[in-house]
Amino acid sequence: MNATIKKKKQIIERLLRTAExxxxxxxxxxxDARLRANEAExxxxxxxxxxxxxxxxxxxxxxxxEIELVDTVATMREILxxxxxxxxxxxxxxxxxxTVDFEDGEEKRYFIFPVFGGEVVLDSTMVVTPLSPIGxxxxxxxxxxxxxxVINGQLRKGEIVDWS
Numbered sequence: 001m002n003a004t005i006k007k008k009k010q011i012i013e014r015l016l017r018t019a020e021x022x023x024x025x026x027x028x029x030x031x032d033a034r035l036r037a038n039e040a041e042x043x044x045x046x047x048x049x050x051x052x053x054x055x056x057x058x059x060x061x062x063x064x065x066e067i068e069l070v071d072t073v074a075t076m077r078e079i080l081x082x083x084x085x086x087x088x089x090x091x092x093x094x095x096x097x098x099t100v101d102f103e104d105g106e107e108k109r110y111f112i113f114p115v116f117g118g119e120v121v122l123d124s125t126m127v128v129t130p131l132s133p134i135g136x137x138x139x140x141x142x143x144x145x146x147x148x149x150v151i152n153g154q155l156r157k158g159e160i161v162d163w164s
Contacts, residue, residue, distance in 0.1 A: 004164045008085040008095060011111050011121045016076040018119065023069040030062035072115050092163050094130065098138050100147055102158035110138060 079085060085095040092098055098110045109125045117129035128135040137149040138160070147158045 004097060005086050007122060007125075008097065008111070009080070011125065011127070012076060012080055012085060012113070014121050015113065015116050015119060015127065016073065016080070018116065019069055019073050019076060023066065023073060026062055026066045026069060030059055030066055033059035033062055075114070089164070092138055092160070096138075097125070097162075097164050098160060099162040100138075100158040101161045102156055104156075107161070108158075110134060112138065 079095075087095070089096050092112070094112055094114060096112050098112065099107060100110065101107050109123065110128045111121070111125050112130060112135055113127050114129060116127050117132045117135070119127040121127060126134075128138070130136070130139055133151070134147075134149050137147045140147075145160045147156075147160060149156055
């Protein structure tokens with residue numbers, strides 16, 4: 001296994017562990033929210049007494065997040081099992097490691113992945129999604145090696161120096 005494929009696998013495995021830990025936290029929080037909602041009085045004493053309703057809404061929102069994370073974990077396991085990340089990309093796309101040398105001299109490494117954008121993993125590699133501003137800039141076919149993106153209100157320009 002070459003070094004790039006090994007690094008991609010390590011990144012995805014780290015993201016999987018993060019997703020599994022978050023799923024565990026969400027399940028615990030949802031259970032707590034359901035218990036609190038069930039312990040609250042059923043009938044509101046006034047229009048400001050909404051503990052039960054708020055607890056139910058929180059539990060419902062957490063349940064939605066739990067379902068999303070279950071899907072994310074399953075997808076990551078499938079990506080690892082089927083070794084999709086090992087395919088040699090003809091162009092920059094999902095599962096691509098990209099190195100950008102910005103005009104200010106800063107060199108940044110990105111990994112394009114469908115979820116967990118913003119996570120910083122191995123060797124300060126930032127995970128970016130295709131829908132994020134930097135993800136869109138990296139996937140832009142107009143100029144294969146130039147990148148322009150607004151980050152924190154500032155225009156940053158750079159050159160793609162490596163991708164695999």
